[in-house]
Amino acid sequence: MNRDWIATARTLSEALPYLQRYDDAIVVIKLGGHAMGSDEAMETFARDVVLMRQVGVNPVVVHGGGPMINEMLGRLDIQSEFVNGKRVTDEATMEVVEMVLSGRVNKRIVAAINAQGGRAVGLSGKDANLVTCTPANPELGLVGDPTKVDPSILHTLFRDDMIPVIAPLGAGENGETYNINGDTAAGAIAAALRADRLLLLTDIDGVRDAEGRVITELTAQDIHDLVADGTIAGGMIPKTETALAAIEGGVRAVVILDGRAPNAPLLELFTDHGAGSIIRAK
Ligand SMILES: Nc1ncnc2c1ncn2[C@@H]1O[C@H](COP(=O)(O)OP(=O)(O)O)[C@@H](O)[C@H]1O
Ligand SMILES: CC(=O)N[C@@H](CCC(=O)OP(=O)(O)O)C(=O)O
Structure with missing residues (x-):
């Protein structure tokens, strides 16, 4: 027998x-591109998210899709640049961002969750x-900062056992469409929900110190110091800024972790590891 069933039961x-x-x-859960x-x-x-729902957690997925937007912009021969981790967004770019995020990426995640027996609802x-x-x-053009989040639709979906999957777009006061950085959108939504956890799934195993070691627990002061001395740079800046804003906004804890590691959300939520x-909030 090549599987330890006793260990499975113990787990x-x-x-x-x-x-x-x-x-x-x-x-x-913010799932980065x-x-x-x-x-x-x-x-x-998708299995992890459905399992969470099955055991009584209310999971909310907020996704990115930067690499997928880049690919489509490339195919359409539209140039794109980033300033401080945010995409400069004109009208033509906005059209592509919405098509890719609300269309392909959102529906891929919804389909994956539904294929595992969950009931996912895609929205932006x-x-x-909502935002x-x-x-x-x-x-930055049509890049938006969330000013108001109305989470009532999410509570409605929780009550009916559904899993919201959210593309990071928002509406302006006059109905215009804005492109929001995925981390920023996830933080604002988590704060409005007073979430117990915000998991930022990325492509690195955590925030690293100057020697390259993962820092398992970070304070606001550590983040300020590491950003000031340049140890936290690039795409990690919006993530740590989001973490601080989310804690300030009432989220109990934010975890930055490697989304490529198998079962990363379960490892974080349901084990000692x-x-x-x-x-953490103080
Ligand atoms: N101190 C740091 N610790 C960890 N990663 C860092 C740090 N400073 C900069 N980074 C970079 O931030 C990247 C994560 O940001 P990003 O690529 O924008 O993620 P995502 O696409 O998941 O939103 C890492 O891959 C790493 O290159
Ligand atoms: C304003 C802004 O930069 N919006 C992002 C939205 C997608 C995103 O955040 O994707 P990742 O999480 O995969 O990086 C963009 O246009 O790429």
């Missing part, structure tokens, strides 16, 4: 206190006034 038994702790908890790998990886991710921040935005910065870097 389930050991998970009991965690299952009890997270009963009815709200867990927001770089963490969205092969179909097999997507299937594993434009649905049911209202103002322009982040004139230099934990994963990645955690930032």
Whole structure:
């Protein structure tokens, strides 16, 4: 026999206190474009989300899709540039961003969850006034900063046992469409829900120190210091900024972890091992 069934049973038994702790908890999971790998990886991710729902957690998936947007812009021969980790977004780019995020990427995740027996509902921040935005910065064009999040649609979906899958777009005061960085959108939604956990799934095993070691627990002061001395750079800046804003907004803890590792969300939520870097509310 090449499988240790006793160990499997023990693992389930050991998970009991965690299952009890997270009963009815709200867990927001940001799935970055770089963490969205092969179909097999997507299937594993979808199983984890369905398992969470099955054991009484209310999972919310907020996704990115930067690499998929780049690919489509390339095919259409539209140039694109980033300023401080955010895509400069003109009208033509916005059209492609919406098609890719709300269309291909969102539906791929919805289909994967439904294939595992879940009931996923795909939406964007434009649905049911979920996310209202103002322009982040004139230099960035149609990039939005969330100013108001109305999570009532999400509570409705939780009550009916459905799993929201959200594309990071928002509506302006006059109905315009804005492109929101996926981490920023996930943080704002998690804060509006007063989520128990925000998991930021990315392509690295956590926030690293100057020697390259993963820092398992980070304080706000550590983040300020590491950003100031350049140890936290590039795409990790919006993530750590999001973590601080989410904690400030009422989220209990934020974890930055490697979404490419199999079962990363389950490892974090339901075992002693934990994963990645955690930032906790005081
Ligand atoms: N101190 C740091 N610790 C970990 N990663 C860092 C750090 N500073 C910069 N990074 C970079 O941030 C990247 C994650 O951001 P990003 O590529 O935008 O992720 P995603 O596409 O998942 O949103 C890492 O792959 C790494 O190259
Ligand atoms: C304003 C802004 O930069 N929006 C992002 C939205 C997608 C995203 O955040 O994707 P990842 O999580 O995969 O990086 C973009 O246009 O690429």
